[in-house]
Amino acid sequence: MNRVTTIDVTRGLVMVIMALDHVRDLLHITAVTQNPTDLATTTAPIFLTRWITHLCAPTFVFLSGTSAYLSLKKSQNSPTARRFLLTRGLVLILLELTIINFAFWFDIQFRSMLLQVIYAIGGGLIIVSLLARLPVKWVGILGLIIVFGHNLLQLVPAFTNPTARLVGSLLFRVEFFQISPAFALLVAYPLIPWLGLMLVGFACGSLMEQPITIRKRSLFRLGLGALGLFIVLRFINSYGDPAPWSVQKDAFFTVLSFINVTKYPPSLLYDLLMIGIALLILALADGADSPVTRWLMVYGKVPMFYYIIHWYSIHLLMIAMVLLEGYGWKDIQAGTLNFGRPAGAGISLGPVYLVWLGLVLALYPLCRWYGRYKTAHPEIKILRYV
Template sequence: MNRITTIDVTRGLVMIIMALDHIRDLLHITAISQNPTDLTTTTAPIFLTRWITHLCAPTFVFLSGASAYLSLKKNRNSAASRGFLFRRGLVLILLELTVINFAFWFDIQFRSLLLQVIYVIGGGLIILSILSRLPVRWVGLLGLVIVFGHNLLALLPPITNPTARFVSALFFRVDFFPLSPSFAVVTGYPLIPWLGIMLVGFALGSRLDQPITVRRRLLFRLGLSALGLFVILRFINVYGDPAPWSTQKDALFTVLSFINVTKYPPSLLYDLLMIGIALVVLGLADGVDNPVTRWLMVYGKVPMFYYIIHWYSVHLLMIAMVLLQGFSLNDIQAGTMSFGRPAGAGISLGPIYLVWLGLVLALYPLCRWYGRYKSAHPENAVLRYI
């Protein structure tokens, strides 16, 4: 089976957008004190800078499911292929707990543990290695049931038992656990709501080996249908997101309220909006070969490598910024759920965009080199995991 390049192009695009959010998190002057999607305190540029990056995580998860299907089909659904999915899932979770969490906090004591998108992709691949034995339509149906139904869990009473609450958070809810004065765990991405997205992506993978013209029509039809359903359900304002939209101080902020969907955990309306956009982007990029798509593919072919090095780069940029602003290394105090940035350090939104563009361009030759090295050494099994 030929490689479906639109997956790499779309993944490359959202990986570039992702870096903007993480640079804003660590370098923006108001990132510590201001919720960028709180319409009572934010500005439109800050809101949209955060909102556009909502596209990243669901697209990663969705495409991970599609890629898992294509990988299994390429290798004839063998037990070895399922075993690889299982092992890859374990490796991703291990990387999340170690290499990636250190990149978040730069804390050698590991006083903070944040479970994010790599955790849910890893867990999802483990579950997919089992569910992939079922007919694809059943896997897709299960994914749709999760996507459309998991918001009903909000109707259940809160869990008071500490152990049950922690287990529930790993699978269903965002939660914060200060397990000791010097150690805390945040389940930022509970597994099951994101698994639904991956299972739907897996089912779509079974339709991606069609001719490009047929595939493009399918991607556009599915994407526009998801966006249309989002508009209808959001307008009704009854089900699909825990935060209803409302009329705001002006027309612009009313529109922002309408698209201000809940990511933690991903609501039905969040899924419809973001996956709808991702499907349209997939359709637009399908079969397109030009300098822009080839540039995006360089990033999209090495997602794990890019994800790791971009986090370390962003954190090092934060340290450089702090030092350039007159602070010392002693002012950077890592602690529980703290990036260590001292109060008063930071830059405004305009320079954030300049830093973002500079970082993306700086990472290009590294990603191109690693992509070529990986392609040239298929015998190196370790490279399959990163």
């Protein structure tokens, strides 16, 4: 089976967008003190800068499921392929707990642990490896049940027992745990809500086996259907998101309220809106061959390499920014869930965009080199995981 390039193009696009959010997180002067989606305090540019990056995580998770399906199909669902998915999931979780969390905090004492999208993808791949023997339709139905039904968990009170609360958080709820004065855990991406998206993506993998004309039509229809259902449910304003929309100070901010859906954990309406957009991008990118799509494919073929390198690069850029603004090394203090940026340090939104563009362009030759090296050396098994 030939590689489906539309997946690489779409994944590359969201990876480029993702870097904008992380540059904003570490360099924007108000990133620590201002919630970018709080309509009472935010501005339209800050809101939209954050909102567009909501597309990234669900697309990653969805396409991880699609890629898992294609990988298993290529190997005829062999035990070896299922075992690779299991191992890859475990490796991703290990990377999350070590290399990636160090990139977040630059804290050799590991006083903070953030479980986010790589944890969710890793855990999801482990479960997909166990479900892969089932008919694809059943896997997809299970995914839809999770996507459409997990908001009902909001009605269930949180556990009070510490162990049960931790397990419940790893699976279902966003929770912060101050384990000790010197260690904190934030579960930002509980597994089950994101697993639903991965299972739906797995089931949609069968679409990628269709001729391109049929595939494009199906992707368009599914994308428009998801967006249409989002609009209907959002207008009803009773189920699908814990934060209902409301009339704001003007028409534009009312529209922002309408699309201001909940990511942590991903609500039904968040899933419908973001995956609807992602499906349309997949359809538009399918079969497209241009300098832009070829450029995006370079990033999309090496997602984990890009993800790790871009986090370390952004954190180093943050340190450079702080020093250039006149602070000293003593002012860069790592701590619990603390990037180390001193209060008052930072740049405005315009320069954030310039840094983002510069970073993405600077990473291009590295990603191209690594992609070529990885292709030329299939005998190096560890490269399959990065």
